[in-house]
């Protein structure tokens with residue numbers, strides 16, 4: 001498979017982008033869906049922001065380096081990756097906080113309705129944020145298995161909150177169909193794009209979506225704890241009332257008024273002072289994704305994961321695939337169920353193949369298209385085949401659970 005992999009790498013239109021990332025020697029990185037790799041340009045850009053803009057410019061840089069405009073500028077660069085207009089996206093806070101703000105804002109727009117509908121097994125923070133608002137008496141959480149979501153959209157549902165690409169299985173929801181069904185029932189829709197943005201095409205405006213959020217540190221390669229993003233369709237801007245009414249979301253923060261008045265547009269989703277260092281790193285990652293283009297990223301992602309499956313087949317590996325077999329129906333990952341998934345994952349990591357484990361029994365491998373090569377994929381499949389055949393995962397050291405998996 002190695003020869004075939006090398007031929008595919010040679011023919012890959014994205015082959016030169018791998019060199020734009022700093023990847024450690026001897027590592028095959030299949031966890032860009034949890035923490036994206038480091039773009040080579042990031043360190044230089046950070047040095048410039050730290051030494052030049054912060055060290056030299058000091059407070060002046062809010063104006064001279066346009067720090068104050070960074071949430072909008074960076075958000076605007078995310079927009080084309082998710083089918084939004086630049087003035088509909090802002091980079092700020094964490095995905096969790098953005099969920100809170102937008103769920104609460106959506107509930108305010110839906111008098112007489114309190115139900116926030118989602119699926120059990122959605123990413124925990126999404127479910128916890130609904131529960132937090134429920135504890136405040138503002139929401140009522142309703143969880144329905146994914147195949148029954150459309151049928152559960154009744155007149156009580158204020159908001160449908162779904163993760164577009166499921167973090168564990170990689171299964172993709174039909175955004176257009178579910179958004180339409182929600183609207184027909186009078187509900188609004190909030191999409192969590194954490195595992196979509198920078199990996200597969202998303203057309204928020206084409207689908208008529210209302211709101212969206214997503215992480216900056218996965219396929220956007222913004223670095224650990226990078227700022228997240230929030231999207232609100234332009235038609236909702238005027239009515240949008242989010243509860244974290246900090247001064248940076250004020251219409252005139254530097255008027256220092258005692259009374260809150262929301263800024264126009266998505267600017268009102270801001271809360272406190274933007275994290276400039278984090279935004280600067282995120283901007284580098286986004287520029288790289290935008291340069292490659294989402295269609296090319298998605299095509300490579302599908303090709304990589306399909307190639308991995310072919311390699312496993314040819315190596316005679318039989319694993320229980322929990323991701324959809326059709327690459328069009330999944331994000332940029334393959335997840336396999338195995339009772340010893342944790343130990344297998346650790347054994348792979350010991351061989352330099354970094355994937356991750358999701359409780360209780362999922363081995364999850366992400367194929368970040370910007371920097372994973374076909375050779376990586378062939379070698380990872382070979383390692384996995386060997387780990388399974390030799391039973392080396394049974395070693396005691398591979399059973400010890402780390403705090404972060």
Ligand SMILES: Cc1ncc(COP(=O)(O)O)c(C=O)c1O
Pocket residue numbers: 094095096097123125126163167192194195215228
């Ligand atoms: C679907 C989804 N939503 C949200 C998050 C995380 O949000 P936060 O960055 O606030 O921890 C993740 C990953 O951690 C995720 O996979």
Ligand SMILES: Nc1ccccc1C(=O)C[C@H](N)C(=O)O
Pocket residue numbers: 033034035167168404405
């Ligand atoms: N933020 C993290 C911090 C530490 C370890 C993992 C994460 C993840 O992002 C996990 C990811 N959301 C997942 O889909 O599992």
